[in-house]
Structure formats: C-alpha cells, structure tokens
Amino acid sequence: MKRDYAGAAPGPASAGSGAAVALGPGSPPRLSLWRRQRLAGWLFLTPAIAYLLFAFALPIVYNVMLSFEQTSPATIAHFTAPFAGLANYRFILGDPTSRTAIIHTFEFTAGSLAGQFIIGFALALLFTLRFPGRTLGRSLIIVPWLLPLIVTGVIFKFLFQLEGGAVNQILMDVGLAHQPIDWLDDPHLALWTVLIANIWLGVPFFTLLLYSALQDVPVEVKEAALMDGAGPWQRLRLVIVPIILPVIEVTFLLGFVFTVKVFDLVIGLTGGGPANATQLITTWSYNLSFQVFSFGEGAALNNVLLVLALICSPLYLLLSRGSLRRSSGAAG
Amino acid sequence: MNQWKRVRRLGLATLTAASFAVVGLSQVSTSAAPTIQLTEEDYFNTPGQISALAAYTKQFEAAHPGVTVTRQYVPFANLDTKLLTQAAGHDLPNLLAVDNPFVSTMISTGQVVPLSGLKGFSTKGYYPAIINEGLSNGKYYSYPVAGANSIALIYNIAMLKAAHVSPPATWAQLVTVAKALTTKQHFGIALTCEAAEDTTWQWEPFFWSNGGQATFANVAGAPGVQALSLWKQLITDGSASKACLNWSQTPAASSQFIAGKAAMMVNGPWNFPTLNLNHMYYGKQFGIVPVPVRVPGQHVVVPLGGEDWMVSNSGGSAAQQMAFEYIQGMQTPAKELQLAKLFGYLPGKIAVAQTYLKQAGPEWKVYIDQTLYAHPRTLGLGVKYPKISQAVWTAIQAALSGSQSVQSALNTAQGQIKSVLSS
Numbered sequence: 166m167k168r169d170y171a172g173a174a175p176g177p178a179s180a181g182s183g184a185a186v187a188l189g190p191g192s193p194p195r196l197s198l199w200r201r202q203r204l205a206g207w208l209f210l211t212p213a214i215a216y217l218l219f220a221f222a223l224p225i226v227y228n229v230m231l232s233f234e235q236t237s238p239a240t241i242a243h244f245t246a247p248f249a250g251l252a253n254y255r256f257i258l259g260d261p262t263s264r265t266a267i268i269h270t271f272e273f274t275a276g277s278l279a280g281q282f283i284i285g286f287a288l289a290l291l292f293t294l295r296f297p298g299r300t301l302g303r304s305l306i307i308v309p310w311l312l313p314l315i316v317t318g319v320i321f322k323f324l325f326q327l328e329g330g331a332v333n334q335i336l337m338d339v340g341l342a343h344q345p346i347d348w349l350d351d352p353h354l355a356l357w358t359v360l361i362a363n364i365w366l367g368v369p370f371f372t373l374l375l376y377s378a379l380q381d382v383p384v385e386v387k388e389a390a391l392m393d394g395a396g397p398w399q400r401l402r403l404v405i406v407p408i409i410l411p412v413i414e415v416t417f418l419l420g421f422v423f424t425v426k427v428f429d430l431v432i433g434l435t436g437g438g439p440a441n442a443t444q445l446i447t448t449w450s451y452n453l454s455f456q457v458f459s460f461g462e463g464a465a466l467n468n469v470l471l472v473l474a475l476i477c478s479p480l481y482l483l484l485s486r487g488s489l490r491r492s493s494g495a496a497g
Numbered sequence: 498m499n500q501w502k503r504v505r506r507l508g509l510a511t512l513t514a515a516s517f518a519v520v521g522l523s524q525v526s527t528s529a530a531p532t533i534q535l536t537e538e539d540y541f542n543t544p545g546q547i548s549a550l551a552a553y554t555k556q557f558e559a560a561h562p563g564v565t566v567t568r569q570y571v572p573f574a575n576l577d578t579k580l581l582t583q584a585a586g587h588d589l590p591n592l593l594a595v596d597n598p599f600v601s602t603m604i605s606t607g608q609v610v611p612l613s614g615l616k617g618f619s620t621k622g623y624y625p626a627i628i629n630e631g632l633s634n635g636k637y638y639s640y641p642v643a644g645a646n647s648i649a650l651i652y653n654i655a656m657l658k659a660a661h662v663s664p665p666a667t668w669a670q671l672v673t674v675a676k677a678l679t680t681k682q683h684f685g686i687a688l689t690c691e692a693a694e695d696t697t698w699q700w701e702p703f704f705w706s707n708g709g710q711a712t713f714a715n716v717a718g719a720p721g722v723q724a725l726s727l728w729k730q731l732i733t734d735g736s737a738s739k740a741c742l743n744w745s746q747t748p749a750a751s752s753q754f755i756a757g758k759a760a761m762m763v764n765g766p767w768n769f770p771t772l773n774l775n776h777m778y779y780g781k782q783f784g785i786v787p788v789p790v791r792v793p794g795q796h797v798v799v800p801l802g803g804e805d806w807m808v809s810n811s812g813g814s815a816a817q818q819m820a821f822e823y824i825q826g827m828q829t830p831a832k833e834l835q836l837a838k839l840f841g842y843l844p845g846k847i848a849v850a851q852t853y854l855k856q857a858g859p860e861w862k863v864y865i866d867q868t869l870y871a872h873p874r875t876l877g878l879g880v881k882y883p884k885i886s887q888a889v890w891t892a893i894q895a896a897l898s899g900s901q902s903v904q905s906a907l908n909t910a911q912g913q914i915k916s917v918l919s920s
Binding site: 238326328436437439455457458 | 577581584587602603605606607690691693738739740742743880887891892894895897898899901
C-alpha cells in the first residue's frame with residue numbers, strides 16, 4: 166500500500182503526486198479552502214478595521230496634521246492649511262498657560278489617583294465586613310457614576326460657594342473654619358476643590374473593582390495568616406495586597422486614563438479659572454481651538470495628551486501580562 | 498387562480514398609473530413655482546424670540562409661495578463651533594444669526610456672501626456701530642437681527658433709599674455708594690468676573706470710557722490700571738462678592754440682584770422680562786443710570802451687543818437672493834419695532850429707536866442714548882478679538898483673585914495683546 170502511504174505523507178513532492186492519484190480532484194480545493202477561509206477572515210475583519218481607521222486613525226492623523234499647520238477660521242474651509250513647521254509646538258512651550266496646564270494635569274492626575282485609591286480601598290475593605298446597611302451602602306456608592314459630569318460640576322459649584330455654600334456652612338458650624346473658605350475663587354485652592362470633586366467621582370470605580378478583588382481572596386489564606394499570628398496590618402500588607410495586586414495595577418491604569426481626560430467637570434465647576442488656576446490640558450486645548458479658534462495650537466497641545474496615552478498603553482499591556490503571569494503563578 | 502392573477506395585474510396597473518400621476522403632479526407643481534428650501538440656524542431661546550421668528554417666517558412663506566424656511570435652534574455655547582464645522586464642510590445653512598463678535602470670524606471663513614452685493618441692500622438710517630459690525634474690506638456682510646443691546650447700571654430703589662444714597666455717576670461715588678449699600682443681607686454690587694467673554698464685556702465700559710483704546714493696546718497704562726483697581730477696590734471693601742469670579746452676567750449676577758442679594762448690577766435690557774416676572778418694575782423697584790465714569794464729563798462708551806444675520810454661499814444665487822429677502826423683510830420700521838419688543842432689544846435704526854422710546858417706556862432711555870457711543874467689539878480687530886478678550890478676562894481674574902497685582906496682571910495681558918495685534 167505504498168500509494169496510500171504516500172498519500173498520507175506530509176512531504177510536498179510525494180504528497181502532490183500521490184494525492185492527485187489517490188484523492189483525485191479533492192486535493193487542490195483543500196488549499197483553496199484554506200485560502201478562502203483566510204479571505205473570509207479578512208472579510209469579517211474589514212468592518213472592524215474600517216471602523217478603527219475611521220474613528221481612531223483618521224482623527225489622530227488629522228490632529229497631528231493640524232498641529233503642523235498655520236490654521237485660522239480662514240483656512241477651515243480647506244482640508245489643508247499653510248505648513249507652520251514647529252510654530253504651534255513652540256507656542257505651546259512658550260505659552261505660560263499651556264505649561265501650567267500640563268503641570269496641573271500631572272498634579273491633578275496624581276492627586277486624583279492617590280485620593281481615589283486610598284478612599285476606594287478603605288471603602289472596599291469596609292464593605293467586606295458584615296454590618297447593617299452594608300448592601301444599601303454598596304449600592305449607594307455608585308450614585309456618582311449615574312450623574313452626568315457636567316451636573317456634578319454644577320452641584321459642586323453650589324456646595325463650594327463662598328456665601329451660602331453647604332461646605333462652608335458645615336465647616337463653620339462644627340468650628341473647623343472661622344470664616345468662609347474661598348474654595349472656588351482662591352487661585353491656590355481652586356485646583357484642590359476640583360480635585361476633591363474628581364476624587365468623589367472616581368471613588369466608586371476603585372471601590373467596586375477592589376471590592377470584587379477582595380471577594381476573591383481565598384478564605385483559607387486569610388485564616389492561615391490569622392493562625393500564624395499576623396496582625397490586621399500585616400495581613401493587609403503581606404497577604405491581601407500581594408494577592409490583589411494585579412487588580413490594583415489595572416485599576417490604577419484605567420483610573421489614569423479616566424482622569425487624564427477629565428474635561429466636563431472642570432468646565433462646569435470653574436471654567437478653568439480663576440485666572441487659569443484650574444486649567445488642564447483638555448480644557449486649555451478646547452479653549453485654544455474653540456474659544457480663540459487657534460486650531461493648530463489646540464491640536465499641538467492635544468498631542469501632548471496623545472503622547473501620554475501612547476506611553477500608557479504599552480505599560481498597560483506589560484502590566485496586565487505581568488499580572489496574568491503572577492496570578493497564574495499564585496494559582497499554581 | 499386565473500382570476501387572482503387578473504386582480505393582481507389590475508392592482509399593479511392601478512398602482513403604476515397612480516405613481517405616474519404623482520410624479521406628474523409633482524413635476525407640474527415644480528414647473529409652476531420654483532421651490533426654494535432655506536435653512537436657518539440661531540441660538541434664540543426666549544419665548545418672545547421664538548414666537549417672533551415663527552410668526553415672521555409664516556408670513557414670509559405666505560408671501561413667497563414655494564419658499565420654505567426651516568429654523569434650527571443651536572444652544573449659545575455650541576453655535577460658533579457648529580457653524581465653523583459646517584463652514585469646513587461647505588455645508589452652512591442659508592441663513593445664520595450669530596453673536597456680533599463672531600461676525601468677523603464668519604466673514605474670514607469665506608463661506609458667507611457680502612450683502613452689499615445683493616439687490617436692495619442699504620445702510621441708511623442704522624446706528625453706524627450696528628451696521629459696521631459686518632463691515633469688512635468695504636463690503637457689508639450683515640444686518641442686525643432685532644437691533645442691539647448694551648449694558649448700564651441697574652439699581653434697587655428701596656435699598657438705595659434705605660441707605661440714603663443716590664445712584665452713582667462717578668467711580669468715587671460708586672465706591673462710597675456700594676459700601677453704604679453693603680449690609681449683612683446684601684452686597685453693594687454684583688460684578689461678573691467669570692473666565693469668559695462676558696467679563697471683558699462688563700469691564701469694557703469702565704476701560705473704554707476712561708480713555709482705554711478699543712484694541713486694548715494700552716491696557717496696562719493708566720486707563721486700564723485705574724479701571725481694574727476700581728473693581729479690585731469694590732472687592733477689597735467687601736462691597737462686591739469675590740464669588741463673582743464664577744458668576745456669569747446672566748443669569749448668575751442678575752439672579753443675585755433679583756434675589757435681593759446685591760443692590761446694583763451692570764446689566765442689559767434683556768433682563769426686563771425676568772425682572773417683571775419677579776415683580777420688579779422700572780421706576781418702582783429698580784432704576785437705571787449709565788455706567789459711572791471716573792471723572793465727570795467723560796463719555797460712556799459701552800460695547801455693543803446683539804446678533805447679526807448673515808447669508809452663506811450655500812445654494813445658488815436664487816437661494817442667496819431669497820435668503821437676503823428674508824432678512825431684508827425684517828428691516829422695515831414696523832417689523833423692527835415688533836422684533837425689538839419681543840426680543841428685549843433696541844431697534845437698529847436711529848429714527849425707529851426714537852419711536853420705540855416713546856412706545857416702549859422710559860426704562861429704555863439710557864440704553865438708547867448710549868447706543869450712539871457704543872463700540873462694536875471686533876471693529877478693526879476682527880478674528881483677533883477673542884484672543885484679546887481672553888487676555889483681558891484672565892488679567893481681571895488674576896488681579897481680583899489676588900494671584901497677581903493689578904499692574905502685573907495687566908502687564909501680562911498687554912504683552913499678550915501686543916503679540917496678537919502684531920501677528
């Protein structure tokens with residue numbers, strides 16, 4: 166049965182001649198089936214690729230193009246404007262407000278993430294304890310999520326008002342402040358106020374993710390640590406945190422993405438003021454593009470944000486791969 | 498079976514005949530009167546403005562068979578951006594009503610047509626400041642929508658009486674009167690100092706009346722320093738709330754006045770309907786005087802507010818001419834009076850405004866008188882105005898919030914303005 170053997174053999178030369186005889190016309194379509202499947206695969210991918218090109222690549226490319234152009238309302242009716250070289254980037258580097266906006270964005274993001282993590286983790290730990298009203302508390306915690314950001318901005322504006330604002334009223338009633346605090350109008354305080362509002366907004370996200378991670382910490386591990394005589398702080402630091410570390414990392418990264426693009430909240434709360442004290446990259450580039458119509462300068466500043474995001478996404482991939490390895494290692 | 502077929506065939510035939518008839522009919526109607534479908538965009542949202550435009554459109558359509566005008570409302574904050582996007586796509590509405598500082602930006606896009614090139618355009622009788630809003634390279638691009646508006650000092654009569662003071666005419670009086678009017682219940686005056694155009698607009702009468710240049714090129718000189726120091730003084734004295742750094746002119750500052758939390762405000766006639774709604778009437782609950790000047794004898798120069806009609810190059814010349822006729826029809830004295838009343842504005846023609854004063858009541862007198870000295874914000878500046886205005890409101894915020902001194906805040910602004918002006 167040499168013929169049959171040859172037909173089953175993987176060698177291309179022998180398979181070609183043997184199979185042609187053994188299988189007759191069945192062999193050539195096998196190759197083209199593979200090719201057809203590949204083609205079908207690409208066909209199925211086409212809508213997704215088209216969407217990605219249209220919705221992500223095109224705006225980014227256009228934004229990069231704009232940032233090298235000398236734009237104005239007079240050039241807007243044409244697809245391209247005169248080439249400006251690095252003039253827009255030079256403007257961004259020389260413009261004090263752009264520079265402070267970049268610094269504010271870093272401060273704001275770092276402050277938000279720190280505050281959101283500490284409060285969110287504390288709440289997540291609290292909800293793992295059994296106490297009356299736990300379920301209600303857990304469902305109430307997501308309320309900030311249900312409000313549109315611009316509404317949050319307006320609510321906080323009312324709360325932090327100089328005269329008649331609830332925050333000042335409470336602080337003065339309990340004796341923590343002797344005179345109304347200038348939350349929104351003091352250039353040194355305004356960024357803190359926006360930060361507080363954003364922390365409030367982001368806490369539910371951290372709480373929910375960390376809470377569900379805490380639920381997954383095996384009871385045996387916790388009990389074993391208890392038996393070994395570990396105190397609460399040691400249990401948290403040496404047992405629980407290492408186990409949920411992958412979730413913490415990913416939560417931080419997603420939180421970073423949510424925070425670095427905050428816009429509505431600041432617009433609703435301070436409009437970037439007083440005197441640009443709360444101007445972030447997002448609000449200032451919006452201002453450059455749509456308030457004073459310097460689209461090129463706005464695009465250049467926005468590209469700074471783009472670079473930040475580009476630095477972040479490989480980091481995310483790296484971290485999530487590392488987390489995966491660690492968590493599978495822990496399981497095994 | 499056969500019968501069914503026949504019925505079906507009959508039905509099909511009827512349908513075909515009917516559709517031919519429909520096509521025929523529509524062809525007949527198009528050849529009888531050319532149809533022109535005009536589109537229009539604006540941000541008018543008070544009941545008076547909406548009904549005024551709807552009534553006029555209905556009348557216009559009745560007088561021009563085959564012409565329809567479809568209005569689209571776009572919120573104030575989005576209109577400029579939307580129009581620029583549409584200009585980028587060569588897809589502007591035939592008619593646009595824009596805030597007057599935006600007129601020169603629209604002209605620079607090259608997507609609007611000069612009205613002075615169309616049949617029937619005339620600048621005769623208009624306040625020069627109003628018709629000049631659309632002047633560029635010797636061509637006129639706009640007509641006022643419902644005339645214009647400006648700002649003046651509105652005061653609470655009862656509070657002034659209680660404090661035994663009379664309305665201020667000079668800055669020195671403003672400082673003392675505002676101080677006298679400040680009690681535990683209310684501030685002397687509600688300022689507007691948010692991070693937006695209305696802050697610059699509020700400060701312009703103080704700066705311009707005091708000898709400030711229309712281009713703000715000398716903003717760090719004496720006229721600017723004096724005008725900003727006045728505002729700073731009002732806040733240091735406690736006569737004005739520092740919370741104004743987050744107040745818009747309307748509704749934030751105006752609601753402070755209406756709620757009795759401020760005895761005075763600088764504001765415009767569009768507040769009359771709201772004031773009346775809150776049982777505040779001119780001569781009884783509130784009075785109006787011009788914005789105070791530093792020394793007696795200075796002219797009050799106010800910025801000119803209001804919207805302008807523009808015609809885009811969308812559609813053919815027939816559509817452009819028809820769009821122009823639509824806005825031309827609003828420029829008759831009778832229509833101007835009607836629109837001004839429903840909008841809460843003052844008519845754009847001098848003679849009509851005088852008639853209006855007799856009809857509309859004395860609360861308009863100050864506004865009408867000062868329109869002669871009103872200054873269109875973008876005149877000679879064009880698309881540079883938004884950048885200049887931003888430098889100015891940022892300086893105002895910096896000085897009032899205390900992050901910079903008055904002089905250094907204005908120095909920063911003047912540096913920025915000089916580079917904008919020379920670009």
